[in-house]
Amino acid sequence: MASATITSKGQTTIPKTIRDRLGLKAGDRVEFLIEDGDRVVMIPATLSLADLAGCLPAPDEPVSLEEMERVIRDRSRPT
Secondary structure, X not given: OOOOOOOOOOOOXXXXXXXXXXXXXXXXXXXXXXXXXXXXXXXXXXXXXXXXXXXXXXOOOOOOHHHHHHHHHHHHXXX
C-alpha cells in the first residue's frame, strides 16, 4: 500500500506508483469523491482529446456543419 504525509499546509505528494498507475503527470488535475462516509477515491480529471476518441457511436447518417450549427442555434433559444 502506498502512503504519503500531509504537510502543515495540507499538501501531499501522490506516490510515484499511484501517479504511474493513473497516468498522472505535472499539471494534471484530480477529483476526490467521499464514499461510505470515510473512504476517499481520487479520480484523474484530465483527459486529452485522444482519450475521448471513439467514446460515442458513429451517427447513422453524416451531419453537415451547417446542420449542427442550426440545431445548436435552435436549441439555445429560450422557450
